Amino acid sequence: MSRPVTSEIPTGPVPVPGAVSALAGGDTVTPVWRNELGGLTFRLGGGNDGTRYVKWIAAGTPEIDLPGEAERLAWARRWATVPRVVGQGADTEGTWLVTAAVPGRSAVDPHWTADPATAAAAIGRGLRLLHDALPVDRCPFDWSIARRLARADERIAGGEGPADRFSEHRHLDLAEARARIGEPPAVDRLVVCHGDACAPNTLLHDEGTFAAHVDLGSLGVADRWADLAVAAWSTEWNYGPGYDGIVYDAYGITPDRDRIAYYRLLWDMA
Structure with missing residues (x-):
């Protein structure tokens, strides 16, 4: 079993920040997601x-860089279906990013959690389309192992340990876990990775085909397994066990257990 995923569709009242109310004007405001x-x-x-x-995002949350996401969306839109940025800003309470809607439902919409095999296949196909479309040699953004190891070290210095990890990794003491992510496998294929290819960030058309990608705040060049390992892993969190193989099949790749294990531990630590 994995640790509980606290990102979720809100089910109770959600306070609306003043900036969001101002942006809405007379429009209806509906909370649709809360991240961890x-x-x-x-x-x-x-x-x-x-x-x-x-x-x-509230002020003082360095893990989320909305201006950086705006840059990544503007760059990726030349080759892939992602939201169009229509505004951004900040005040003393927080930072915001406004995007136009794109067709499709999230892969964790109830329509798709009731049909997880279709959703998992769309996640795999959509990820392959993204990796094939975005040009590595023109990408100014980096999601390298070195950058992510630096983030892991920041978390370790901040006191995070085994209790903060997914259950698959809690048996590893801190020194062993850090040593493992410090010995990465050879690169299989460099691509422009999504950076957060979890199920909620894939949109599907109602007939079950891939529609778009959202939440590209960590987009950057990395081995394709950095995305693949986590995209397949996230089907367990959102649908239950048994759907990870569908993601790999739809992508068109044979699971590489060593790379999967490495990039899942790196995700957990970083």
Whole structure:
């Protein structure tokens, strides 16, 4: 079993930040997502500007870089289906990013959690489309192991340990876990990775085909297994066991157990 995933669709009242209310004007404001760091996403609809989404994160949350995500979205839109940035800003309470809606439902929408095999296949196909479309030699963004190891060391210095990890890794003491991520496997294929290829960040058309990718705040060049290992892992968190193989099959690749194990531990530590 994995540790509980605290990112979720809100089920109770959600306070609406002042900036989001101001952006909405007379539009309806609907909270649609809360991430594990407390960041919120709202849907704004019903007005003349069409449906928009606002991501908001409280001031002083360095793990989420919304201006950086805006840059990545603008770059990736030349080759892939991702949201169009329509605004961004910050005040003393937080930072926000406004994007136009793109067609499709999240792979964790109830429509798709009731049909996880279809959703898992779309996740795999969509990831392959992204990796094949985005040009590595033109990408200015980095998601390298070196960068992620530096983040892991920051977390270790901040006191995070085995109790903060997924259950698959809690048997590793800190020194052993750090040693393992310090010995990466050889690169299989460099691609422009999504950076957070978990199931909620893939959108599907109602007929079950891949529609779009969202939440590209960590997009950058890395081995494709950095995305693949976590995309398949996330099907267990969201649908239950038994769907990871569908992701690999739909992507068109044979599971590489060593790389999968490495990149899942790196994800957990970093």
